[in-house]
Amino acid sequence: MPLVNIHTHHQQPGGSIQLINHLLQHAFPEHSDASYSSGLHPWHIRDTDSNALLEKLELLAAQNQIMAIGECGLDRTIETPLQLQEELFIQQVELAERYQKPLILHVVKSYPDIIRIKKSRKSSIPWILHAYQGNQQTTQQLLAHDFYFSFGTQLLRKPQKLQNSLRQIPLEKLFFETDDSTEKIETIYIFAAQILGLTVTALQELVFNNYQRIFGND
């Protein structure tokens, strides 16, 4: 049973299933048979020609290798006006809906915004919050709107807040990731399994089932 790493910036050796993050402003690796997500990150909106990049995303999204759209989303801690971020985010949501691919979301201090947008779209695709760090109350609100949650290296420091959030989430909504760290995905599963009181194998199987349910077999 392969370990699923739903978001990584570095292809890792071994038999895990991994969605490698492709930044839209970079060339797409031509001779790779790996799986990717691709999107326009809110941090990269300013210094690039966003419309041209979204046209590029449209072409990429049609490929089977692009399993998800993202990371994309909203970040209230950066200077880029939220309105512009939101405009470009919504275009990516529309694209993900058109190609029926899940979203990998970067959301910082803008959970109410993301809930508002998801609500207004009645989206049928999965919305996966990457590097999730919300508290219990936020988690409750997000659960009511059917989000998925991916936990990363933040778990390794075992903050109580994050442990509580993790325990609160139904297992069928869970994913794990290494993001831009060089940590092994195995380590994240070991910590998460301990917090959840499960064996690593059981957790691995649960997340693999989540992956199959959401991403299908193609």
Ligand SMILES: [Zn+2]
């Ligand atoms: Zn990332």
